[in-house]
Amino acid sequence: MRIIGNAAKVVNGATASIASRIGWSQRAIGGFLILAAFFGVMFALYNKERISNIASRMFTDTATIEAEFPRAYKLRDHKSDVKVGGVIVGSTTDGRPSGDGTYIVTMQVDGSIRDKLGSEPSASIRPTLLLGGNYYVDLEPGGAGEYDGGRIPLARTSVPVELDRVLDAVGGDEAKAGIRASIRQMDRVLENGGSRSIRGLVKNAPATLDPATDVLLGVRGTRPNRDLTDLVSGMHATGKVLTARSGQLQEIITSLRASTRSLRAGSRPLAESVGTLPETLRVTRAGLADLRPTLRKLTDTASEFRPVATELDEMLAKLEPVLRPTLGLLKDLKPTLEQAKPLVRRLVPATSKATGVASDVKGPVLNRVEGPISDTVLSPWSGQGRYAGGGASGNRMYVELGYLFSRGADALSWNDGSGGHSRLAAGIAPNSISGLGQPLTMRRYLELVGALPPGSARQNDQRSGK
Template identity: 30%
Template structure:
């Protein structure tokens, strides 16, 4: 009984282990691997178990290979840790003629949509190496085409004969050509930094032109419009050019006949401009004060009297106390402050009675009539009604 129980336990444990092994073989790969189907035009030399690589790093294996009419479906298994772009390509790579081949997936994933599990790479995005048999076939065909034919030396033979005839006696020239070519190559090599800089600058120029495409198109349109305008105005433009040619001829004739006079005038003009340069500060002063002088000249003109009017202003007599007391203090032997105080104390009341702004002669022109109503031009038609009424003229006239 005990033996039977041990046997059943052993059988149960074995069954569990087998189930776990099956699960690990079937389910675990599906959780850790990604299945991809790539369609190739052929799969010569590719077998199940061959590597699948990205940038030369093995990331999976070839699962199985199935023919599908004129193409071959290669089932690939790739580790899920490695992402693939949605537009991935598959290439069968043959490093040498005898080594095993592998499938290269390209390009490496950077960002964007991913190729999902069970994804397909169509034949348009796959490639296979050229087989040695095809290369040998093409080489045989080439040698047959270039080789000799019955009664003829063949294309290659004719080329060799012609080359020998052309090079015969030109060895020195050919040697000089090779030497010059080597020297030119050396010069380019020594200046490769400048060449690369020129290429980079050319790249910058091309980028700038690419970014200015709209402006270039607009410029071309304007140029086309100008060309069309010139084409439609051919006759007037020709007449204008003919007149210009005649004018240039007249100018040349004039200069030829009056060369001495023109030269003398230019010399005098140079002397005049030199005088202006020497008197630059005086001219600057004149230009600085001229606007004020002209404005004052306009202000002293009285249209009512049709004359220039003015009044002398003696500024020191507007405050005679300060003027006279300052003069006495300056001439006196006492201190300036003490003398000024004494002058103000004794002479101040008297001097205040003779203070004036204008000389006490004639009339104060500032209070006279400057212009009659019919002598005023207004900048706007509605301004006369807004102005104050004019002052009464002598005799009650307005």
């Protein structure tokens, strides 16, 4: 009370001072101040939303968001709320027409809301009540990224469609008569037990709320703050893709109808295939079981084959420049191969017969050729028996036989008018002088010319007693 008294004294003193200066009575000055205070309070009450927004912008963290709507729709500056998920997060602060016939709405929201809007938020004007009343802006998060602060475009905004516009869109008296008939039928349904059914639904609804709560909690997923939001964002993106091109969804449905029609036409073969599927799976399982050891071995050898494959890759890389010039040759070779096809066809029977001959030769014949015959032909040439030690020239038997046939052919190559005959020539060399005092027999001559080993003639004479 002392404070109030002191304040009254101060006001009275100030009033008296002002009255003495301007020549008014103290009562007139008091009435004017009371009137000014009344209008100030009324102005503050009328603009409390504007004042609240200005104070919030000055003392708290706020963000400004703009959205472009098709037209101005019953929003009031600083009075229409902005909501996200039904929660008020700010209010509209300004609305102005753009130069393109649209309407730009500026909103002031809490600063923390920007992080929850996503990269592609949308905005819609909704009524507070079913039949109208106050309107607010509903922000819906969208997109997987972060909001960049840009204006929400016209493609992601909408205004409510009121009943009068729906009725205006319904053309013709028949359509309107049909709507009136539907309303009358609804009234009859409610009169004939429909209202009782609705009351029963309302009565039984609380019992279903607890299970519905569990279902809704399950829909939230394991991450309540993200799973449902991601699901809605994914469904939104899916719907956006399906409706991106006009008629695309209709084409998908038409294609699906054609596919189901084809499945219905081939239902019997499909049923037979499904009926044989268990047996097919059983055979496949058995085949896979048989294939398991091979795969195990392949797994064991794969690690060893890897270095070889690496080297093979390098070899193929080096081989490619070499093979590239041969492409022209292969192209030229193709006509030749086409012409060789008849020859190959004729060679097939001959190859079959040759296979039979090779089968006959294989066995004892080849074993004999590879055994005694090859050993004899490849053995070193040397005399045996009475000629042991003679004729050893270091050549093998087939070489000496070659010399024999060559020299025999040379000796038998003489021909004249009487026919063919052989030639035999005798010659005297310096080393033959030592043998002039002895009788020159044929064996002695062969010894001298080297056809017989040295001393073989003397041994023969001793054995014969000469």
